Amino acid sequence: MERTRLRRQVALTRQSLFDQGFLDEQFIQLEDLQDDANPNFVEEVVTLYYRDSARLITNIEKALEKNSLDFNKLDGFMHQFKGSSSSIGAKKVKAECTLFREYCRAGNGEGCTRTFQQIKKEYATLKRKLEAYFQVVRQAGPAETACWPK
């Protein structure tokens, strides 16, 4: 019974992430790459994403603090950040990145700074939600096999 309840919770949590626009199709692409030999692939990729993109966030932050903004540099960092975000299906984060790049191209420093705050917010929110999601996934156990603790 518990297992069924947990599985249902997994499904509902997952669905809400899509319904609320946090995730897009690419996340499903990653899910499709999981199998018995690689049951946690999505979580691994997401963990890698948060670890790796932390340095990009720091770089962008530093670059935005300068008196004279180097928009090419900023755009370069954001291109990388947007790419990784897109690869994990981070829909809202990706949308804000696109906006940021538009401000870069327009040379609008204020727009960049404002949008970056939004990016950090979405990035943190998604992290929280995904962490909670993966926790339930782990609690629910492997999808097909029933492995009850002895």
Add this chain to the structure above:
Amino acid sequence: MGSNSIVSNRRMPEKMNCFDLSPNSNSDSEAEEVHVLAVDDSLVDRKVIERLLKISSCKVTAVDSGWRALKLLGLSDDEEEDKSSSSSSDGFEGLKVDLIITDYWMPGMTGYELLKKIKESSSFREIPVVIMSSENVMTRIDRCLEEGAEEFIVKPVKLSDVTRLRDYYMATREIRSAGSGINVNKRKLQESF
């Protein structure tokens, strides 16, 4: 006729003229596996492309730059700069790959520059090169295709992109290695679709 048992393999040319009727001749043996060299500076994208390729039964070597790719292939021309390199140009056995898939935008050497270097090389120009990019820019796509890229894939890369590439590559590999006039290979090509 036994035509469905032919193993066509670049590394074992002596097999091309004989009918291999062994039970495993149609399975995904080491020799039949497509070896792909994936080049991408993004850690996340490298992890994903590696998985996409492995799940499509390809052997993968993933590197983070064009320079590293060239070095692995044995095509590096900057031995003077890299004195710490343990490999020398004499007798260095480069990595044998069947297909190269590279990101377009990378710091240092772009995927386009890597493509050019490969196509300019007499030993490596036959290797198909596929470019990946998150930006769908027509001029960029045209430029890559003109330079000899096999295909241009818009990121994020999907499983269907990879399986399509693999199927296309497997099909054309037989034609390429068979050279002229072994009709029976083309029949196998038709059978497999």
